[in-house]
Amino acid sequence: MNVRIPRGTADIMPGEVEKWQYVEEKARDVCRRYHFSEIRTPIFEHTELFQRGVGETTDIVEKEMYTFEDRGGRSLTLRPEGTAAVVRAFVEHKVYGQPQPTKWFYIGPMFRYERPQAGRMRQFHQFGLEVFGSHDPGTDAEVIALGAHFFEAVGLKGVTVHLNSVGCPKCRPVHREKLVAYLTPHKDRLCRDCQSRLERNPLRILDCKNETCRQITEGAPAVLDVLCDECAPHFEAVKRHLDLLGVDYTVNPRLVRGLDYYTRTAFEYMLEGLGAQASTIGGGGRYNGMVEEFGGGDVPGIGFATGLERVLLALEEQGVTLPLDRSLDCFLVTLGDEAQEKAVTLLQSLRKAGCSADRDYLGRKLKAQMKAADRMNARFVAILGEEELKQNQIVVKDMTTGEQETVNLDQFVDYIRQGSKR
Template identity: 50%
Template sequence: MLTTRPRGINDILPGDVEGWQALEAHIRHLFSLYHYEEIRTPIFEHTELFLRSVGETSDIVEKEMYSFEDKGLRHITLRPEGTAGVVRAYIENKLFAGPAPQKLYYIGPMFRYDQPQAGRYRQFHQFGCEVLGSDAPVVDAEVITFAVDLFSRLGLQDLKVSLNTVGCPDCRPAYEKALVDYFAGHEEDLCDTCKDRLHRNPLRILDCKEEGCKALAAQAPTTLDYACDHCKDHFAAVRGYLDEVGIAYELDSTLVRGLDYYTQTAFEVIMTQKSGAQNAICGGGRYNKLVYNCGGQDTPGVGFAAGMERLLLILESQGLAIGQRRTPAVYLAPMDAEASKMAFALAKALRAKDIAVEMDSMGKSLKAQMKNADRLQVAYTVLIGENERLGGFATVRQMATGEQTEIDLDKLVTYLEKGIKHVATKKNT
């Protein structure tokens, strides 16, 4: 039906969009404090980019991508996540020629064919960051610190970091062999999906949410058991930086994230509910081979992403809803067509002073207009009728007190400007 949106996507309406705007402003402000710069990449890319970056055996590629063939017979995919597009832009636009590291962030819609549920939709919004060009452990720690800082400033409590190292190309093959040997001995207890993963990508079994597979994963060999000295040293250094700033974390040997490009550090920021349930509100890690796998030079990288719908739901559930619906400061109430022209010119003059204005455009009665001004909770209502037009003045009502004053039209803008500043000052004291 033309009047029904497709399943799994949402309209963001006035009354709700203000929370989104406030969250976006909060995100941008904090990224500026950490000296990250915004990047905006296309909503769709060549499908091959996600095959090479996210991984052909990941759930995203196998089950969730919105892919199609365009009129030029090119294979195109709506972006299911943000990192691959940022890496492609980094390579194509030669950002590597600039100072290293490049510290970038993004905010925007992503698309996955998933089962819709609260906080999880087929078109959803993510923000995240990518640091490209440094393999220093301090960068991993800064990315984790940023995420915790962001959520803490929003008022979320009971945050903790779940942390793991997933190894590197030098030590991971031995670890993957150990996983295959372990899970092969329990193959009959694996779910059908994990039986298929066993010899294709055994790390994915650690990410399975089926209870039987989770129980087996908890007893599986860990990445730290097989990590090379370089990965152990890197991981210890990351933990040392987090200890230095007092960020609590717990080691989770089953944490591998849902994407194939991670190396070494993997993490999630988790919030513990009063019920004891836990919510992962963001996740990320290091991906030192992703730029190379996408056709660029061998460049280290690290980043994280978080879903905005889920975060807004958590804030609301905690009584921390942000953003308020904006209201105009002045309502113009003309009584006839000539007065409407005067009000129209007055509205332009007030807006030139950055004063928010609404005026009647429906020819409503004075009573109806005053009711509308009350609904909007304006500071001042300006009445212009025949007497005002002929006398060269306007009647200004201060809505909080009901006091009315006649103000000459040539002094009206200045009068309202001073009055609104006074009202704002009183609200802030």
């Protein structure tokens, strides 16, 4: 019987989970400042959602999805990314009929079958957000700024924004024609995947990591050279708004992202030093046609996502110590059966008053209980024995100062509550 954890997944153990909670709380706080609301979608959806939304020629759909048939014969897929499901919810609940824009964020697990490595797991976690209903290039810039703000808030250094425009259905065919004409003479030298992409989705060849393919595409026509009369000024306006927001960026004509739904603005957050992993730590872009594709009308959208595993790995590599609070407000040391019984009610009173509190459950001696309190990083240790009970008192030791004080039991909870705030 195999009872080991599946390959590409991880247990997030106590001591580590606090780091996750810290990063997630930073994400929620930044989203609150930008007036985003949280949405939670199912972990699995109908397979067609991702085939249509993500794109049938993407690596995700072709190679990486966890797809299965349920007992009713329906094809379902564990979500490999967040945007398609959020768009589905936007359309299904007819949010497009409400005043716009709509600003949502999500945090949760995603699933892709790929080779596990540092920062890349088969079950991974994303923080992402979507904005619906605005064509304003200022929206693009604000989404990009929010992502940069998040990375700064968690303590990452050296994150840079790479920016491009991938055009729209009007100008992209022009670029496609030029790109195919450029690449066709080199078809035999392209990798097998890119040979297939040449006919179906040649833009994806620019994103190939194969060294030969990258050399071939070095001089390939750029989308920026053929942007239409609407996409070109939109891209210029995005850059202007980023300047106003104080967000540094680099225009990268090779940046196309790995998903088919992007139009116009595409961007990535780059960071060196993620082991064998590419330097991309997050990214996103505009997808003006997806809501309409799902039946919600001509509603534009833009979003971004980042993998939390990559964020935590980058923080570790940079030696960033997160300010985690793992302390305990009070540990109750008891001596004798009566004191132990009294400690039960005192613990509950402390917890209901908002304090974190614990006690010994192993019947240990005084010295062992004190060691346990120290291991738990308790701010206060309260010692209750038979003599203290007789006098309706308890001895409280402040572990940060070493000072010790005798406190009346009826004042004990307030004493700890006030002291834990100092």
